[in-house]
Amino acid sequence: xxxFKQFIFSFMSTIGFAVLFNSPKNSVIYAGLxxxxxxxxxxxxFMATNNYVAATFLGALTVGLLGEALARKNKKPATLxxxxxxxxxxxxxxxxxxMLHLIENDFSSAAAKGVETLFIAAAISTGIIISSIFSxxxxxxxxxx
Amino acid sequence: MTNLKYDEREEVKKxxxxxxxxxxxxxxxxxxxxxxxxxxxxxxxxxxxxxxxxAFVIPTxxxxxxxxxxxxxxxxxxxxxxxxxxxxxxxxxxxxxxxxSTHMSIEDGIKEIxxxxxxxIYSNIIKSLFGAIASGFFCLLFQGTILDxxxxxxxxFIVSFLLNSISKxxxxxxxxxxxxxxxxxxxxYFLIKLGLGDSLDKVIIGSIMPLVPGxxxxxxxxxxxxxxxxSGLSRGMEAIFSALAIAFGVGIVLFFS
Numbered sequence: 001x002x003x004f005k006q007f008i009f010s011f012m013s014t015i016g017f018a019v020l021f022n023s024p025k026n027s028v029i030y031a032g033l034x035x036x037x038x039x040x041x042x043x044x045x046f047m048a049t050n051n052y053v054a055a056t057f058l059g060a061l062t063v064g065l066l067g068e069a070l071a072r073k074n075k076k077p078a079t080l081x082x083x084x085x086x087x088x089x090x091x092x093x094x095x096x097x098x099m100l101h102l103i104e105n106d107f108s109s110a111a112a113k114g115v116e117t118l119f120i121a122a123a124i125s126t127g128i129i130i131s132s133i134f135s136x137x138x139x140x141x142x143x144x145x
Numbered sequence: 146m147t148n149l150k151y152d153e154r155e156e157v158k159k160x161x162x163x164x165x166x167x168x169x170x171x172x173x174x175x176x177x178x179x180x181x182x183x184x185x186x187x188x189x190x191x192x193x194x195x196x197x198x199x200a201f202v203i204p205t206x207x208x209x210x211x212x213x214x215x216x217x218x219x220x221x222x223x224x225x226x227x228x229x230x231x232x233x234x235x236x237x238x239x240x241x242x243x244x245x246s247t248h249m250s251i252e253d254g255i256k257e258i259x260x261x262x263x264x265x266i267y268s269n270i271i272k273s274l275f276g277a278i279a280s281g282f283f284c285l286l287f288q289g290t291i292l293d294x295x296x297x298x299x300x301x302f303i304v305s306f307l308l309n310s311i312s313k314x315x316x317x318x319x320x321x322x323x324x325x326x327x328x329x330x331x332x333x334y335f336l337i338k339l340g341l342g343d344s345l346d347k348v349i350i351g352s353i354m355p356l357v358p359g360x361x362x363x364x365x366x367x368x369x370x371x372x373x374x375x376s377g378l379s380r381g382m383e384a385i386f387s388a389l390a391i392a393f394g395v396g397i398v399l400f401f402s
Contacts, residue, residue: 021231077180083231092358128367
């Protein structure tokens with residue numbers, strides 16, 4: 001039940017962001033699905049391992065692979081699906097807390113939050129870079145045949 | 146100096162302008178650095194007799210140079226504001242493909258780019274509504290209650306609408322985000338007092354989500370990892386200072402409340 005709820009919530013918030021980012025109308029729903037499935041993987045991995053970075057990495061990898069697959073299918077750039085799709089994973093709250101701790105003169109909390117935010121952002125970027133390299137090499141192998 | 150025919154040179158210059166306009170439109174809409182460089186180079190190389198095209202793109206500007214029959218021509222364009230617009234990225238991407246593979250004239254190309262620049266698919270109200278939906282459901286995603294959802298929804302709707310109107314004044318991104326987060330915290334504070342929302346923290350975090358530089362952080366690291374260090378640095382600065390502006394805005398209000 002909780003998983004189902006999480007799916008709906010992440011789906012809706014990704015759709016919201018897709019419209020905020022001016023996604024074309026026919027890709028809004030796809031972006032929502034990509035975001036929700038990515039978040040599902042994050043949620044399940046996080047429940048199993050309690051590790052933010054690993055969970056974020058898997059989530060972002062899923063978002064990247066799905067985005068590339070949809071891009072191939074609809075002949076559109078993959079960013080259309082990926083930019084909004086990673087939003088639930090993005091450490092926005094982390095960045096905000098880091099700066100808030102800094103303002104409150106609480107430097108050790110700020111450093112802890114800041115490093116965590118940076119690692120999560122790095123995990124997202126790595127996931128997306130790996131998925132795009134993966135899809136490029138598939139393309140190359142297919143062209144050779 | 147000029148053994149070139151006048152027309153030919155004018156034609157190449159126009160091509161360069163077209164490539165820069167297309168690149169700038171993509172960059173302004175938040176496209177990745179490598180994609181902009183690719184597009185610009187592809188457009189320049191699509192016509193004959195052009196050699197040694199290279200483009201240097203960073204989030205704040207585009208530099209292109211090419212060699213045409215032994216003469217070097219270059220062009221620079223500054224880019225100031227970046228606001229994410231995926232539709233434009235997709236349209237320019239499609240345009241560059243058709244331009245390269247067909248014999249579209251350069252004038253038509255420039256007209257097409259100008260047309261794409263004016264397209265906006267969602268109205269102000271629709272965007273604010275979806276911004277509010279995004280904020281509300283984000284609140285729920287972080288274990289907020291249904292009251293928190295309502296609070297974040299209302300706050301985000303009002304502030305998104307306000308910020309969309311403010312963006313016409315072309316203040317800097319720092320002031321935009323600062324003003325936005327000040328309004329968010331004040332509104333959240335009063336809504337909580339009225340009973341719309343259980344925890345102030347969750348309502349505020351949900352509502353600031355559309356302002357938070359999540360995409361900038363991720364793109365900064367992505368650019369750096371793929372070797373575009375200057376772009377990475379520039380987007381990273383944007384991310385850090387956006388987060389700072391939001392934290393200042395919220396911090397000031399929470400301090401006085």
